[in-house]
Amino acid sequence: MRWPFTLKIIGILTLFFGLTMVFPILVGLYYQDQSVIPLLESMGITVLAGFILYFFFRNHKAETISQREGMAIVALGWTFVGLFGALPFYFSDDDFMFVDAVFESVSGFTTTGASILINIEAVSRGLLFWRSFIQWLGGMGIIVLSVAILPLLGVGGMQLYKAEVPSPVPDKLRPRIRDTASVLWKVYALISLAEVVLLMLGGMTFYDALCHTFTTMPTGGFSTKNASIAHYDSVYFDAVFIFFMLMAGINFSLHYELLRGKPLALWRDSEFRFFLGTVVLLVVLVSLNIFGSIYDSLGQAFRYGAFQVVSIISTTGYATADYEKWPAMSQLILLLCMFIGASAGSTGGGVKCLRVMLCFKFCYKQLFSLIHPHAVFSVKIGGKVVSDDVMQSILGFLALYIGLFTFSSVILAGIGVDFTTSFAAVAASIGNIGPGFGLVGPVDNYAQIPYLGKWMLIWCMLLGRLEIFTIIILVVPEFWRK
Amino acid sequence: MRVVIVGAGEVGFHVAHHLALENIDVVVIDKDRDTIRRISDNTDVQTLIGSGSSPIVLEEAGIQNTDIILAVTDSDETNLVACLVANMISPTTKKLARIRDADYDKYHQMFSAQAPHIDTIINPEIEVIKTIHQFMNIPGAVDVGEFADGRLKFVGVNLDKDLRLAGVKLSDIPAVAEKARPLIVAIVREEELIIPHGNDCLLPGDLVYLISEDHKLLDTLSALDKHHQPVNRVLIVVGGRLGFRLAAFLEENSVQTKIIEKDPDRCTFLAENLNRSVVLCGDGSDRSILAEENIRDIDVVVTVTDNEETNILASLLSTRMGAGKSIAKISRFSYFPLMQAIGIEQVVSPRLSAINSILHHIRRGKVLSAISLKGQQAEVIEAIALETSAIVQKPLKDISFPKGAVVAGIIRQEDIIVPSGNSVIEPGDRVIIFTRRQAIPKVEKILSVKLEYF
Numbered sequence: 063m064r065w066p067f068t069l070k071i072i073g074i075l076t077l078f079f080g081l082t083m084v085f086p087i088l089v090g091l092y093y094q095d096q097s098v099i100p101l102l103e104s105m106g107i108t109v110l111a112g113f114i115l116y117f118f119f120r121n122h123k124a125e126t127i128s129q130r131e132g133m134a135i136v137a138l139g140w141t142f143v144g145l146f147g148a149l150p151f152y153f154s155d156d157d158f159m160f161v162d163a164v165f166e167s168v169s170g171f172t173t174t175g176a177s178i179l180i181n182i183e184a185v186s187r188g189l190l191f192w193r194s195f196i197q198w199l200g201g202m203g204i205i206v207l208s209v210a211i212l213p214l215l216g217v218g219g220m221q222l223y224k225a226e227v228p229s230p231v232p233d234k235l236r237p238r239i240r241d242t243a244s245v246l247w248k249v250y251a252l253i254s255l256a257e258v259v260l261l262m263l264g265g266m267t268f269y270d271a272l273c274h275t276f277t278t279m280p281t282g283g284f285s286t287k288n289a290s291i292a293h294y295d296s297v298y299f300d301a302v303f304i305f306f307m308l309m310a311g312i313n314f315s316l317h318y319e320l321l322r323g324k325p326l327a328l329w330r331d332s333e334f335r336f337f338l339g340t341v342v343l344l345v346v347l348v349s350l351n352i353f354g355s356i357y358d359s360l361g362q363a364f365r366y367g368a369f370q371v372v373s374i375i376s377t378t379g380y381a382t383a384d385y386e387k388w389p390a391m392s393q394l395i396l397l398l399c400m401f402i403g404a405s406a407g408s409t410g411g412g413v414k415c416l417r418v419m420l421c422f423k424f425c426y427k428q429l430f431s432l433i434h435p436h437a438v439f440s441v442k443i444g445g446k447v448v449s450d451d452v453m454q455s456i457l458g459f460l461a462l463y464i465g466l467f468t469f470s471s472v473i474l475a476g477i478g479v480d481f482t483t484s485f486a487a488v489a490a491s492i493g494n495i496g497p498g499f500g501l502v503g504p505v506d507n508y509a510q511i512p513y514l515g516k517w518m519l520i521w522c523m524l525l526g527r528l529e530i531f532t533i534i535i536l537v538v539p540e541f542w543r544k
Numbered sequence: 545m546r547v548v549i550v551g552a553g554e555v556g557f558h559v560a561h562h563l564a565l566e567n568i569d570v571v572v573i574d575k576d577r578d579t580i581r582r583i584s585d586n587t588d589v590q591t592l593i594g595s596g597s598s599p600i601v602l603e604e605a606g607i608q609n610t611d612i613i614l615a616v617t618d619s620d621e622t623n624l625v626a627c628l629v630a631n632m633i634s635p636t637t638k639k640l641a642r643i644r645d646a647d648y649d650k651y652h653q654m655f656s657a658q659a660p661h662i663d664t665i666i667n668p669e670i671e672v673i674k675t676i677h678q679f680m681n682i683p684g685a686v687d688v689g690e691f692a693d694g695r696l697k698f699v700g701v702n703l704d705k706d707l708r709l710a711g712v713k714l715s716d717i718p719a720v721a722e723k724a725r726p727l728i729v730a731i732v733r734e735e736e737l738i739i740p741h742g743n744d745c746l747l748p749g750d751l752v753y754l755i756s757e758d759h760k761l762l763d764t765l766s767a768l769d770k771h772h773q774p775v776n777r778v779l780i781v782v783g784g785r786l787g788f789r790l791a792a793f794l795e796e797n798s799v800q801t802k803i804i805e806k807d808p809d810r811c812t813f814l815a816e817n818l819n820r821s822v823v824l825c826g827d828g829s830d831r832s833i834l835a836e837e838n839i840r841d842i843d844v845v846v847t848v849t850d851n852e853e854t855n856i857l858a859s860l861l862s863t864r865m866g867a868g869k870s871i872a873k874i875s876r877f878s879y880f881p882l883m884q885a886i887g888i889e890q891v892v893s894p895r896l897s898a899i900n901s902i903l904h905h906i907r908r909g910k911v912l913s914a915i916s917l918k919g920q921q922a923e924v925i926e927a928i929a930l931e932t933s934a935i936v937q938k939p940l941k942d943i944s945f946p947k948g949a950v951v952a953g954i955i956r957q958e959d960i961i962v963p964s965g966n967s968v969i970e971p972g973d974r975v976i977i978f979t980r981r982q983a984i985p986k987v988e989k990i991l992s993v994k995l996e997y998f
Contacts, residue, residue, distance in 0.1 A: 126586070220588055237546070237569035237590040449577060 063544070066122040068131050068138075073115025075139045076146060078208055080108030085195060086150070089269075090188025097188030100153035108146040130541070132221025133532050136205055140524060143204055144168040147196050154189050161516050165508065166193065168520045171200035172527035173409060175283025175379040175496030176519070178509045182288050187269065190286050194273040200527070201280020201310075201409040202250045203227060210243035219243070225532045227407070235315050249317045250409075254279045257306045264298045278306045281410040283379030283496040290381045290504070291369075300365060300382060304372050311337065311376035311404030332444050337405050337415045344395055345371045351392045367392070375399040377411040379496025381504035393499065397486070400493045411494030411526050413463060417456050419443070424453055462530050467492055470522055477515050487511065491522035545569065546610045547906065550596030550626045551617030552579045554875055555642065555668075555898045557587075559614065562899070562916070563906065564588045566985055571605045574617075597625035599633060607634045612906060615641040616666075616898065620648070628660040635661070640905055642666045642898060646789060664905055669786055671897035672873070673793050679871050679890045680778075680844055682761065684770035686751065686889050689900075689915040691926045691976055692955050697761050698915060698924055698976075700753045702889060704769055707748045715742035717767075726754045726764045727962055729952040729978045730922065735881070737921045737980065739950055751884075753917070753924075755953050755976065757960055773868065775843045776800060781828030781858050782849040783814045786873070786894070790846065791821045802837060804828045829858045831865070840866035848873045859888050907988060912974065922980050924952070927991050931971040934990045941965035948980035949987050 083105035090098040127135070144167050151163035158166070162178045169176045170193055179185065185193075199207065205226040209219040219239045236242045254275050261271035270286055277284045287293035291303060309317070312334060319327035328334055345368045353363035366383040373380045374396050385396055403412015423441045430439055441448045467488055474484035479501070486498030487508070497504040502511070511519065525533045535541050545568045549556045552574035560570050560583060570589040573596040574580050584591045594601035596617060607613065613630045615623035623641040630637055639662045643652075652665045678688040678697075687700030703710075709717060714728060731738045732751040738744065746752065756764045762772050778794055780787045783805035791814070794801045801821040805811050808825055815823045826833040828847065839845075845862040847855040852874045859870035871890040874880065883891050896916070903923070904914035911927045929936050935943055940951060940963055954961040955974040961967060969975055979987045 129585070220584075234584075234590045237571055237588075238564070238567070239588050241569075 063128075063130055063134070064122065064124060066119040067124050068134050069115055070119035070122055071127070071135050072139050072142060073112050073117075073119065074212065075112070075135075075205065075208055076142050077109055077112030077116060078212060079143050079146065079199075079204060080105055080112055082195075082199065083108065083150070083192070086188050086192035089191040090186070093187040095186040095188055096155055097150070097186040097192075100155075101150050101188060101192065103153050104146070104149035107149060111146070127221040129221055129224075132225045133535050134541075136222055136225035136528065137524075137532050137536050139205060140171065140528065144171055144520070144524070147171060150189060150192050154186070156185055156189070161513055162509075165516050165520055167196065168523050169496075170194075170196035170282065170284065171204070172494050172523040173197050173201050173280040173282040173377070173411065174491060174494045174523045174526075175277065176491060176502070176508050176523075177284065177496075178507055178516075180507060180509055182286065191269075191273060193284055194276040194282075194286070197280045197282030197284055198254070198276035201282065202247055202314075206243045207247055209240060210247050226528065235318055245318055246314050249314055249321060250279060252321070253306070253309055253317065257302070260302050261299070264296065264302065266294075266299070274303075275306075278303060278378060278380075279310050279409065281307065281310045281376050281378040281404065281408070281494070283373070285380065292382045295382075297365060300369050303380060304369055307372050307376040307378045307380075308341070310378070311372075311408050311410045313405045313407035314409075315407055330444070333405050333416045333419060336419045340402065340415070341372060341375060344375070344399065348388075348392045348395055351395075352388050355389055356387065370396060371399060374495060375402055375412075376404050376408075377493055377495045379490070381497060384503070384505050386499060386503045386505075397489065397499070400489045400495050400498075403493055413460065413493075416443075417459060420448060420453065420456055421460060423448075424457070459530060462534065463492070466522070466525060466530065466534070470518055473518060474511075474515050477512050479511065479515060483511075487515075487519060488522055491519040492526040494523060494526045545612075545906075546571070546606070548573065548602070548605050548607060548610045548613045548630075550574075550613065550615045550623070552576075552583045552591075553616065553618060554877075554895045555616045555902075556614070557583055558877065558895065558899055559616070559902055560589050561587045562903070565981065568906075571610075573601055573605055595622070597622050597629055599629045602626070602629055602633060607637060610634065610637050612638045612640065614902060615639070616902075617642075620645050624655075624660060624662075627662045631660050638663050638905070640664045640666060640902060642668065644669055644785070646785070664901075666898055666901045668894035668898035668901070669789055671901060672786065672892050672894045673790050675892050675897065676790060676846060676871055677793070677797075679892070680775045681772075683765055683772050684768075684889070686884075686891070687753070687917060689913075689924065691755075691913065691924075691953075692960075692974060695758055696755060696953065696955065696960060696976070697758055698753070698755050699761070699765070700751055700917070701765065701768060701770055702884060703746060703748050703750045703752060705748045707746065707769055709746050709768065710748050711745050713742065714740055714744055714746070717746075726752075726767060727756065727953065728752055728754045729924070729950065730917075739948070739978070739980075753978075773843065775868075777842050777844075778802070779804065779837070779839070779842045779845045779862070779867070781845065781847040781855075782806070783810055783823070784848065784850065786848045787846075788814060788817070790848065791818050795820050802842075804833065829854065829861055831861070834862060834865055843868040845870040846873075847871070852876055852879065856886070856888060860886070863887070911991070922978065923984060925977045925979065925987065925991075927975055927977065929969045929971055929973045929975050930991070933971075935975070936969050936971050936973075939966050939968055946979070946983040946986035946990070948983040950978050952976045952978045 083101055087101045090101055148163035148167035151158045151166050152160060165178055203226045205222050209223055223239055234242050235245050257275040258271045273286045316328050316331055348371050349364045349367035352367055353360050357363040369382045370385050401413055402418055403414050404410025406414045406416040427439050427441055431437055471484045471488040474488060483500030483502055486500055487502045490496055490498035502508055547563055547568055548571045549560050550573050552572050560572050563570050564587050572583055572589050573592045575595055577593055580591045580593050592605050607630055615626040617623055620643045627639040627641050630639055641662050643665050644667060655662045679685055682688060682699055684701040685699045686702055689698035728740055730753040731740050777800045780791055780803040783803045787803060791801050791803050803821050804824045804826055806827055811823050811825045839862055845867045847858045849855055855872040859872040863870050872888050874891045874893055875895050900915050904911050907914050911925055913926045915924045951963045953976040954963055954969055977987055
């Protein structure tokens with residue numbers, strides 16, 4: 063572990079991140095609101111901090127980055143970005159407590175979309191833009207962006223990429239990591255552009271369309287309106303959002319294949335079929351469940367049911383209805399969605415369809431070998447064998463996910479939060495969804511969670527976004543031994 | 545540029561690593577999951593698990609848009625089939641294959657003229673035998689290479705403690721050493737590569753790279769206290785494929801050869817197929833057999849077993865027992881820096897030879913050969929100066945040459961010119977450029993076409 067070198071890279075990342083603050087500053091200048099000064103201060107501090115770190119360790123060079131260093135850079139890099147990203151909130155006139163500012167910032171970067179803001183519409187435009195923009199940056203990954211743009215990360219980019227995009231079966235779209243990263247960002251930006259256009263065609267202002275796109279594509283869920291998407295109450299917008307939330311929940315390498323003119327790639331992918339199948343099934347179940355009891359017409363039931371299921375399973379977290387008033391079955395299905403999550407390689411969170419699917423297959427393999435003790439049976443995906451160590455890492459991931467989920471909810475309940483809330487708040491944070499149940503339901507927010515609880519949820523969000531291993535490794539003593 | 549490499553063994557791995565550092569798109573195919581994991585963890589390349597001779601896998605690797613396919617698996621047959629399939633799917637791709645079986649030697653031309661249309665067949669063993677032969681004849685050489693069809697030699701030597709030229713400035717050397725002035729292109733001092741100027745001095749312990757005309761080489765080296773000793777008796781440890789080839793080669797050059805082999809069946813084979821060599825059945829690291837065969841009178845011991853640790857130990861043992869010098873075959877690159885410290889100076893590596901022969905086919909511009917130095921920090925490139933290139937018809941001092949690269953020599957027909965600031969490169973000249981790895985892409989650029997053409 064070469065700490066000076068690691069810190070130098072983190073310095074570069076922080077510096078680079080500080081420069082992105084120029085966008086909300088431009089927005090603030092355009093609307094001439096009070097966010098400009100806090101943003102300028104934050105940018106100054108961030109750029110300076112990054113530069114000092116870089117300058118101090120500038121002589122430490124290395125040709126490669128080891129796996130351990132890659133994990134440390136990504137884990138610490140995200141922590142730094144979360145803290146520096148909180149500065150604009152902290153310096154603003156809307157008197158954020160420090161923990162609230164960090165909560166809002168990390169919730170943004172990790173694309174959770176959990177908010178402590180009670181009156182969103184009162185916040186200045188520049189700051190709201192920043193809040194949406196950090197979700198967009200965090201969605202495809204700030205480190206993937208750096209790998210794509212900064213040539214100095216070079217070969218080591220790969221370790222960073224693997225630590226930030228820890229897909230169970232990593233796929234490299236192009237021979238070089240830098241090209242892969244930039245292809246992913248281009249696809250991401252292109253789909254985002256399409257959404258902005260479609261939202262504006264529906265009559266949304268450019269500002270709102272941009273902010274909402276910046277939170278749909280990374281499956282974030284921040285809205286510029288107090289009532290979230292329910293504010294617009296329009297079938298057109300609901301449909302556009304459902305479509306783009308689904309898009310964001312699909313593996314981006316499939317989008318890339320699609321754009322290269324291979325439309326069949328989508329359908330050939332078994333994870334995509336699983337994801338779509340699950341969504342369709344759950345939408346039908348929820349719609350039938352709320353039809354009659356909540357909504358009088360089947361159309362209405364379908365509209366709200368579909369929106370909520372897609373919003374939760376893609377881990378976006380927009381709301382068009384207060385699903386806490388829905389029957390128990392629908393609520394439980396939504397809770398289940400929080401755990402399933404979107405596809406691997408998408409911007410969504412949760413356990414990921416690929417892992418769920420492989421887990422089912424693995425269980426079937428166990429049952430099969432009880433019936434045929436001598437059978438040779440390998441778990442396959444899309445016709446390719448999944449090796450034992452990949453399977454093991456998936457089972458390890460699940461065990462850690464459930465273990466950390468249980469641990470954190472017990473702690474939260476211990477701080478004095480009620481049963482439903484502590485359960486749902488942790489599920490919604492670790493799965494990067496946003497709204498949960500109880501005190502943190504779709505029409506409430508996280509402001510009422512106690513001080514310590516907020517810090518714990520911040521940690522959960524980071525765990526979920528970097529898929530457990532990259533963050534949890536920091537608390538393993540072995541990691542720090544020489 | 546895009547390169548597909550079939551086989552991620554030591555050669556595939558290092559070529560891939562080398563190319564990836566130069567920002568070339570590399571796709572590596574191998575059957576073995578663990579080998580693939582090793583390469584994808586260490587190198588920025590795309591990987592595919594599968595058989596490189598399968599058309600489906602090759603299509604998946606994007607063979608149609610590939611400039612060069614390199615088949616370097618351990619199996620000659622797989623390499624041939626991979627090239628054959630690549631030729632069917634994508635005839636325009638340049639094909640390079642490693643073929644090691646001696647039976648194919650006479651048919652190399654046929655493979656390029658007919659069906660698989662393999663552009664270049666690489667046989668590292670032929671290269672290694674050539675290198676061993678050069679090591680025997682060039683005193684003190686730790687690295688050798690040839691330019692201009694062998695008229696010009698590129699040699700690396702370690703300088704001894706009691707060096708006569710120690711502390712002498714490079715610009716003063718011609719005055720001190722009467723017979724020949726060595727043209728020193730690089731010095732490796734404490735693992736750091738230096739491109740020297742006139743004010744730099746030679747120090748004992750330096751590894752010095754120099755270029756010399758073939759007939760002046762021995763004089764040049766004796767200025768550096770490396771004196772030639774004729775090689776009359778050679779002992780080869782283990783008569784594997786390489787040992788057998790080497791023995792046959794030495795027989796042709798009328799050198800007395802002894803060859804030690806453990807396996808009795810193999811010994812019979814060797815005895816049947818070699819004429820004048822003495823075949824001994826025994827262990828090459830056995831003191832008694834070495835003493836029995838008068839190891840003191842042997843000029844060179846060549847250890848070419850498949851196990852590098854055995855090679856190292858057998859070499860050390862035989863020099864300790866009084867052999868003139870030893871040459872060891874070492875494949876693992878990570879051992880190279882250790883060799884000098886433990887007292888083995890001359891090391892051959894089939895893999896490094898393979899990499900060198902592969903590299904010059906991958907270089908752009910009219911590159912005739914490219915030799916990478918043992919530590920792989922730098923390369924020596926021999927290229928033809930094109931009329932369109934930015935380096936011609938201007939004095940060297942006016943050319944904005946990439947940092948870390950120098951023109952080490954200019955060959956114009958029969959003459960070899962040692963360049964100075966006022967030398968002018970004419971179109972058609974062969975230039976020898978010494979360059980650090982970082983500068984290679986820029987060197988390629990200036991060699992191919994003038995920049996402003998784009």
